[in-house]
Amino acid sequence: xxxxxxxxxxxxxxPQIAISSLxxxxxxxxxxxxCVLAAGFFFAARQHFMSMEFGFKxxxxxxxxxxxxxxxxxxxxxxxxSLSPGEIRKTxxxxxxxxxxxxxxxxxxxSVVPASAVQPAGLxxxxxxxVKAIVYQKPALVPSISQSSVDTSDKQVKKTAKSKPxxxxxxxxxxxxx
Amino acid sequence: MPNMRQVAFTxxxxxxxxxxxxxxxxxARLVYLQIHQHSWLKEQAMRKRMxxxxxxxxxxxIFDRNNRILAMSIKVKTLYADATAIENVPAAAKSIAxxxxxxxxxxxxxxxxxxxxxxxxxxxARDLDDETFQRINNALEDPKLxxxxxxxxxxxxxRDEQKRxxxxxxxxxxxxxxxxxxxxxxxxxxxxxxxxLYGAVIKKIQERDRLGRVYDETVSEQEPPHDVVLTIDNVIxxxxxxxxxxxxxxxxxxSGTAIVVDHRxxxxxxxSNYPTFxxxxxxxxxxxxxTNRAVQSVYAPGSVFKLVTYGAALERKLITPDAMIDSGxxxxxxAKHKFTDSHAIGSVTAAKALAxxxxxxxxxxxxxxxxxxxxxxxxxLGFGKSTGIELPAETSGIVRHPDKWNGDSxxxxxxxxxxxxxxxxxxTAFATIANDGVRVQPHIIKEIRQSDExxxxxxxxxxxxVLTSETARDLRTMLRQVVLDGTGKRAQLSxxxxxxxxxxxWKYDPVLKRVNPAKYMSSFIxxxxxxxxxxxxxxxxDEPKIGGRDGGQVAAPxxxxxxxxxxPELKVSRDSQFEAPLDNAEDVPENIGNVESLVxxxxxxxxxxxxEEKAPLKINPERTETRKEEPKKNDxxxxxxxxxxxxxxxxxxxKRTEPKQRPALSAPPDARPRVVELRKSxxxxxxxxx
Numbered sequence: 001x002x003x004x005x006x007x008x009x010x011x012x013x014x015p016q017i018a019i020s021s022l023x024x025x026x027x028x029x030x031x032x033x034x035c036v037l038a039a040g041f042f043f044a045a046r047q048h049f050m051s052m053e054f055g056f057k058x059x060x061x062x063x064x065x066x067x068x069x070x071x072x073x074x075x076x077x078x079x080x081x082s083l084s085p086g087e088i089r090k091t092x093x094x095x096x097x098x099x100x101x102x103x104x105x106x107x108x109x110x111s112v113v114p115a116s117a118v119q120p121a122g123l124x125x126x127x128x129x130x131v132k133a134i135v136y137q138k139p140a141l142v143p144s145i146s147q148s149s150v151d152t153s154d155k156q157v158k159k160t161a162k163s164k165p166x167x168x169x170x171x172x173x174x175x176x177x178x
Numbered sequence: 179m180p181n182m183r184q185v186a187f188t189x190x191x192x193x194x195x196x197x198x199x200x201x202x203x204x205x206a207r208l209v210y211l212q213i214h215q216h217s218w219l220k221e222q223a224m225r226k227r228m229x230x231x232x233x234x235x236x237x238x239x240i241f242d243r244n245n246r247i248l249a250m251s252i253k254v255k256t257l258y259a260d261a262t263a264i265e266n267v268p269a270a271a272k273s274i275a276x277x278x279x280x281x282x283x284x285x286x287x288x289x290x291x292x293x294x295x296x297x298x299x300x301x302x303a304r305d306l307d308d309e310t311f312q313r314i315n316n317a318l319e320d321p322k323l324x325x326x327x328x329x330x331x332x333x334x335x336x337r338d339e340q341k342r343x344x345x346x347x348x349x350x351x352x353x354x355x356x357x358x359x360x361x362x363x364x365x366x367x368x369x370x371x372x373x374x375l376y377g378a379v380i381k382k383i384q385e386r387d388r389l390g391r392v393y394d395e396t397v398s399e400q401e402p403p404h405d406v407v408l409t410i411d412n413v414i415x416x417x418x419x420x421x422x423x424x425x426x427x428x429x430x431x432x433s434g435t436a437i438v439v440d441h442r443x444x445x446x447x448x449x450s451n452y453p454t455f456x457x458x459x460x461x462x463x464x465x466x467x468x469t470n471r472a473v474q475s476v477y478a479p480g481s482v483f484k485l486v487t488y489g490a491a492l493e494r495k496l497i498t499p500d501a502m503i504d505s506g507x508x509x510x511x512x513a514k515h516k517f518t519d520s521h522a523i524g525s526v527t528a529a530k531a532l533a534x535x536x537x538x539x540x541x542x543x544x545x546x547x548x549x550x551x552x553x554x555x556x557x558x559l560g561f562g563k564s565t566g567i568e569l570p571a572e573t574s575g576i577v578r579h580p581d582k583w584n585g586d587s588x589x590x591x592x593x594x595x596x597x598x599x600x601x602x603x604x605x606t607a608f609a610t611i612a613n614d615g616v617r618v619q620p621h622i623i624k625e626i627r628q629s630d631e632x633x634x635x636x637x638x639x640x641x642x643x644v645l646t647s648e649t650a651r652d653l654r655t656m657l658r659q660v661v662l663d664g665t666g667k668r669a670q671l672s673x674x675x676x677x678x679x680x681x682x683x684w685k686y687d688p689v690l691k692r693v694n695p696a697k698y699m700s701s702f703i704x705x706x707x708x709x710x711x712x713x714x715x716x717x718x719x720d721e722p723k724i725g726g727r728d729g730g731q732v733a734a735p736x737x738x739x740x741x742x743x744x745x746p747e748l749k750v751s752r753d754s755q756f757e758a759p760l761d762n763a764e765d766v767p768e769n770i771g772n773v774e775s776l777v778x779x780x781x782x783x784x785x786x787x788x789x790e791e792k793a794p795l796k797i798n799p800e801r802t803e804t805r806k807e808e809p810k811k812n813d814x815x816x817x818x819x820x821x822x823x824x825x826x827x828x829x830x831x832x833k834r835t836e837p838k839q840r841p842a843l844s845a846p847p848d849a850r851p852r853v854v855e856l857r858k859s860x861x862x863x864x865x866x867x868x
Contacts, residue, residue, distance in 0.1 A: 085349065
């Protein structure tokens with residue numbers, strides 16, 4: 001009987017097995033290196049494309065910032081234009097206010113009118129509010145009154161507002177308006 | 179078996195050889211491309227992915243002291259066509275014309291002509307805002323076309339430009355100025371601060387991918403333009419503009435100037451000229467309305483210059499406000515030339531003499547001061563040199579050295595003739611008095627800052643003590659009298675005290691080549707409140723024709739209107755319970771005997787006007803402020819004048835020491851101070867007549 005438990009003697013074919021296992025090791029090592037290399041390339045490519053992506057986003061944001069800046073300036077300008085005296089004048093005209101246009105004045109007037117001719121009944125004792133700024137008052141829309149009398153009366157009303165009732169002396173045309 | 183091995187080995191070697199050849203070939207090619215062709219390929223790559231764009235930075239803005247925008251540039255888009263890139267011109271013209279609302283035939287011919295000429299820039303629409311930009315992009319989009327920039331339409335591109343806008347329109351137009359299409363300032367602050375405001379051209383290097391998307395951008399560094407903040411207060415400026423415009427139109431004047439100065443800091447709160455212009459409408463600008471008369475025009479100040487006369491005397495303690503000056507019979511003769519008052523006021527205090535604007539008293543005072551001292555005070559108060567305000571083409575005025583004076587020059591100068599000043603110089607002189615004798619250099623720029631509001635520089639005006647506090651105080655007292663019971667009653671305010679001086683000076687007429695008694699420069703310069711002044715206001719009206727013509731009648735009411743409005747605006751406490759009377763309630767009481775100097779005491783003719791006839795003239799006591807007029811033979815001129823003064827004048831002496839002629843006081847529209855010419859002698863004139 002043959003004993004099968006005895007270790008096999010090394011035959012000439014055994015070196016092949018050893019060589020084969022060495023090859024596999026080299027192969028696996030090569031694969032691992034290749035994987036590392038590939039991974040490195042992928043990593044670099046990812047970084048590259050990410051930087052490109054950031055570049056695009058950056059450029060978009062920069063453009064957005066520029067556009068917002070432009071829009072802000074445009075709005076600031078539009079706001080200033082709407083608050084300018086010229087635009088306010090235009091808007092007032094659209095709303096029906098009439099501007100008191102300055103006209104060449106003749107010689108100075110010297111006529112004196114009592115205060116009672118100016119103030120309506122019941123308001124004589126009430127002090128007029130002090131006005132710190134001259135405000136254009138919308139004249140009464142009486143068709144028969146000419147522009148010059150309207151302008152004159154507006155000037156009178158303006159001056160009246162500044163003074164105390166007792167000292168008001170205004171042309172009688174104002175009474176007609178009121 | 180060995181044959182098999184050999185065969186295998188041979189095959190293996192063949193493969194290796196092929197691989198080596200391939201590898202070698204590739205390597206050689208790589209070496210050729212990456213070393214030999216390196217620079218060329220790099221350039222090609224750069225050119226394909228890099229885009230160089232040049233753009234101009236937005237011009238700096240101009241603000242008022244309250245940060246209100248006076249001038250600002252905004253980006254606008256211009257649509258242009260690259261005619262060489264349009265293949266089908268008629269189709270393109272049709273599409274574009276529909277969107278832009280242009281005539282198709284006209285556009286087609288324009289594009290065809292440009293294509294034939296190989297022109298790459300054909301503007302189609304300019305100054306478009308963002309909304310219109312988006313609308314056009316959407317309307318012209320061609321989905322099939324791959325184009326990196328908008329609009330996605332073959333041959334069309336956008337170009338960034340900037341548009342300068344002045345939202346306040348005519349407000350402070352002479353101060354702000356305007357700039358041209360190239361972005362260069364042409365007037366005002368736009369011109370004088372062009373270097374600060376100018377937006378430099380910057381280069382943007384953009385790297386794009388194959389789809390035209392930008393992934394990297396490099397901007398060449400350039401210093402960005404700065405913003406300029408002015409001392410102008412837009413509210414005060416508006417009120418000043420309105421008051422001045424109203425007065426110029428009402429009086430039929432040729433022009434008017436008003437200046438409001440904070441004398442403590444030298445800041446100009448308002449600087450107004452009428453007629454004015456709108457910088458947004460360059461087509462409406464003319465030399466007449468473009469001239470900044472406040473700093474560019476020279477005029478003979480007349481009686482307002484008596485401030486200098488009395489100031490010089492007070493400074494040297496030659497007089498006090500209560501010192502008596504005897505005006506005698508209202509006539510004084512200097513170097514055989516008579517100067518007279520309209521009516522004699524006898525012996526009066528210096529304060530009253532100034533209040534009534536007595537020429538005789540002023541001349542007597544100047545005689546006591548002396549030529550050199552008077553000239554010294556004139557120079558100390560800043561006349562004869564520019565104030566240094568940051569506006570272009572400022573005149574320095576005309577002040578002759580005493581070496582070139584005649585025998586009666588001192589007398590003439592004492593009453594505001596033989597000297598040329600600008601409105602700003604006069605305002606500054608009064609501001610010096612209001613500021614207790616300390617002259618603060620007037621300036622109109624408050625600060626310069628970056629676009630992020632970081633301040634770069636702040637104005638630091640020069641301060642010089644010109645007169646003592648006592649002198650200034652005495653002068654303020656005397657100027658107060660002018661308003662209280664002198665020629666400046668119409669400058670009385672409601673709720674505030676005021677002080678100032680009126681002035682009326684005849685103008686030299688270049689056509690007549692002598693002084694024209696029908697033409698005046700009427701002025702009032704003062705400050706309020708009288709004791710602790712907050713502002714100094716100067717009003718000058720050029721050739722008022724309707725109504726009164728004196729400074730007290732024409733200019734003083736403007737001062738009052740401006741002061742009444744701006745003092746509450748500046749939160750100045752009221753210092754008077756007095757309510758100024760209405761114009762028609764109580765007329766200004768007549769100021770008897772104040773002759774607003776000799777007509778001919780101008781720069782052009784340094785002495786009284788050439789009066790050929792020796793006919794005596796009567797004095798009209800009804801004049802508030804009278805002036806010298808031509809002899810009776812010039813009846814037409816007298817008739818046009820609503821006030822008819824007459825004066826006694828002697829003929830001039832024949833011998834003159836200064837034969838040359840002087841230039842006109844009212845500078846022409848170009849507002850450049852002219853070379854002073856000496857006047858002709860009377861002998862030469864007599865010879866010319868014969």
